[in-house]
Each structure stands twice: as structure tokens, then as C-alpha cells.
Amino acid sequence: MLELALHVLDIGENAIRAGATHLDIDIREDMASDMVSIDIVDNGSGMDPVLRSRALDPFFTTKPDRRIGLGLSLLAQSAEAAGGTVHITEAASGGTRVTATFRLHHPDRQPIGDLGGVIAMLLSRSSMLDIRLSYTGINSSFVFDSAKLRTELGGLWIEHPAVLTYIRDSIRAGIDRASVHTT
Ligand SMILES: Nc1ncnc2c1ncn2[C@@H]1O[C@H](COP(=O)(O)OP(=O)(O)O)[C@@H](O)[C@H]1O
Numbered sequence: 001m002l003e004l005a006l007h008v009l010d011i012g013e014n015a016i017r018a019g020a021t022h023l024d025i026d027i028r029e030d031m032a033s034d035m036v037s038i039d040i041v042d043n044g045s046g047m048d049p050v051l052r053s054r055a056l057d058p059f060f061t062t063k064p065d066r067r068i069g070l071g072l073s074l075l076a077q078s079a080e081a082a083g084g085t086v087h088i089t090e091a092a093s094g095g096t097r098v099t100a101t102f103r104l105h106h107p108d109r110q111p112i113g114d115l116g117g118v119i120a121m122l123l124s125r126s127s128m129l130d131i132r133l134s135y136t137g138i139n140s141s142f143v144f145d146s147a148k149l150r151t152e153l154g155g156l157w158i159e160h161p162a163v164l165t166y167i168r169d170s171i172r173a174g175i176d177r178a179s180v181h182t183t
């Protein structure tokens, strides 16, 4: 996987499959610790402790049509290759929390990538889903909140192509302003 955003896509798809209606995504770049952290909390059905302990195993999936599930194990591989870690815990809602860290300036740390495109894609996948993204970069920070946008849109659907394009482009612009560009 070439971009951190594609890991976010996979975690988001896992959450949708677990019936989540809300995703809280918190991304922070921190110069002092030289780390970038991605923290994603969903309110889906959650994992029992046995499932959680096996979730990073590349040969484990609960998808009926497949025998391997590479998503979370690939994330762990990417994090470890960049001097970081992955933790999967139970969220307060009973859902799942995935926290991944990466060394910000590690040569093998993947770039953030097209997070705007990924958020727009996840919102288009499920009309039941809301996403709150909080992005704290080296230069500035911003918040995107689809629930807030829904009320501002009035009658317009969030799945409308023009709205999804607006979401994608405004998140891209926010990250451009906020983020350190190392790769
Ligand atoms: N957010 C989540 N909520 C509930 N279960 C999850 C979540 N994320 C992952 N899982 C469980 O962990 C398994 C492994 O996930 P993953 O590594 O992404 O592989 P895959 O999605 O291909 O099955 C999934 O099949 C699912 O059972």
C-alpha cells in the first residue's frame, strides 16, 4: 500500500461492514515526537477479545468468501516499517478503535495521500455513515464534519457528486495547508 489514506479506506470499510454509522478520524503530525498518528473510532458491532487478538494476523478474516484478510496486518506492517505501532482496542461505544503511529520523517513512512478522495468515497458507500475528521498538521489544523455539513446542505444529499467533489477538494486543500511534506 502506497499511501496512508488507503489504510484509512480499509479501516473505514471494515467499520462499514461492522454496521458503523459514525467514524471519528483523528490524524496528528507532531514535530516534537517526530510521529504521525492515525486514530479511528467507529460505533459498529465491535470485536470480541479473541477476534481482536487475531485481527492483525494476515490469515484471519471473517469475510465468508475469502480466506485471508490483509487489511489490518498490512497496516501493522506499514507502521512497523516506519518505526511505529498499531493498537486495536474497544471504543467506549462498544465499537472499535484502531490507533496507528508512524515516525514522521522515517524514510519508509508512506505519505498521507488522497485522504480527501478516501473520505468522499467512504461517504458515498453508505448513506447511513457520518465522518468527523480532525487533522492536526505541523502548520495548521482543520476539522471536517459530515453531520454538520448535512444540516448546512438543507435538501441536498451528501452523496450528490458535486457535494462529494466539494468534500474531496476541501479536505485536500486543508491537508495541503496543514501538513508537512516529507515525501
Ligand atoms: N472496525 C471493525 N469492527 C469489527 N470488526 C472488525 C473491524 N475491523 C476489522 N474487523 C474484523 O477483523 C477482520 C480482519 O480485518 P482486515 O484485516 O481488514 O481483513 P478483511 O477486512 O479483509 O477481513 C475482519 O474480517 C473483521 O472480522
Ligand SMILES: [Mg+2]
Pocket (backbone or CB within 6 Å): 010, 011, 013, 014, 069, 071, 072
Ligand atoms: Mg479490511
